[in-house]
Amino acid sequence: MTAAEEFIEFAEVTSPRLRRTAFLLCGDWHTAEDLVQTTLAKVFVSWRKIRRQDAAHAYAARTLVNTYLADKRLKRVAEVLTGRLPERPVESPPPELRIVVLEALATLPPRGRAVVVLRYWEDMSVEQVAAVLGCSQGNVKSQSARALDKLRAVLGDALDGYGPPGRPLEARHETGDTQHG
């Protein structure tokens, strides 16, 4: 198999998962696909090095997050960040739960959002997230705790009436200490 064929095989296997990660980061499927394409193009440039490792997906996920964060920095000025969900008229039917969740994610700062997606969607450890974001484990824990606090706050009321998505949301506070894990 040539390098190009090997890369195509990798890209086909990994792009559905990468696109979901990208979607949770940016909240829009078109942008997600663009992000994945840019990410994989970057991965291909260093493919010769990457394919020697068994960590190609991790490398791609890291490239994806960095591409998203770099993109976010450029667009930052154009965006209005708010800490709360937009108000809705009381009479209108409640929006789909997925919309509520996406709006809540959108209230997180880019790095906090990346921490949440990597830890709770990509199932990475604190150590792995720290490696991806190039920051300390302590920083990941504090970002994670802050992001969850915020999600909890934003979603707290909004989730009433939707029922549990698996297990009920509990009040346990994630302090970020490893023993609370």
Place this chain on the structure above:
Amino acid sequence: MDETSLRGLLDIALSREPPLGPVARNSLRAGIKRRRRRRAQGVAGSAAVVAAIAVAIPAIAAALGQHAGAPQTPGGRAAYVVNGGTDTVTPITTATNTPGKPIKVGNYPAAIAITPDGKTAYVVNDGSGSFGTVTPITTATNAPGKPIRVGNFPDAIAITPDGRTAYVANINSNTVTPIATATNTPGRPIKVGVRPRMIVITPDGKTAYVVNQGAGIGNQAGSFGTVTPIATATNTPGRPIKVGNGPLVIAITPDGKTVYVPNSSTDTVTPIATATNTPGKPIKVGRIPWAIAITPDGKTAYVANSGTDTVTPIATATNTPGKPIKVGPEPQYIAITPDGKTVYVAIFKSPTVTPIATATNTPGKPIKVGKDPYVIAITP
């Protein structure tokens, strides 16, 4: 909110996913463009790198041939740079540091080695079908010869000290193809282990050692790698020698007595006594040991740990690891000067080259280089 409920919410956010477009093909096209752009930008930078650290010996140059580098002809008259993105090899006249006309080789050139007499450079091309090729280049004229057909996904080459045979490791065929350099014809493929990645040859030329990565991923059970010794007189493989998981590279001491194999998934280095072909006790190093080089006096092996950003010196007399030397992020490659005084470590992510004084094992000030430094060659 606990992890399970958050995971459930994220799953809900992902519902109504539209079908995926042809992302893989599109990104390959975009990636090829990106790579070409970067190679074009990289030319000026790489000349600076060569000027700054190009010090090397043919022996190291030959070792460098394992992975696309810039090995030199004996006497250091010319250096050859493999351009993986454009399917060419650029000759550089070292006296003036001027590049010559690029030489067209096969698809995806990956490695190069030069015969000890300096007359022929052999370029390994990954190829684009079920087999790869080797392009011989006559260094006097820089003219490419007829491609020699080898196995599937060849990625490494080594030439015997007498220059008679070039050995090419075919990763996907699990074979090594011997090429008679007198006629440039391939011999019968030699069966080795799973995914052969690199070859070293003893200084007496009698044995070629091939490191096989193994089939598994990471630390799965049964995913250990092996080393296959090949008797060069008959081109027959010996019994495979078991090493750790994920070995990718191999080095041999100048006296030919010991072969060292870093195991990238087990975070150890396995020494093998060539007299008996038995593995010694694995030597604990840092995480993801990625590259290795041995000093010309054979006393110390330096191992780059890309997971812990350190270099571990190993005393070869006792096979004990020394204190890890902190370097930059993702050390990628190691080369040692002919006088053995300095170890140069290519740091992939910074991107820099860190010199280490072997007398004290202390790192010097990093030297800034072009993007993604991959290999280092040192002139004689």
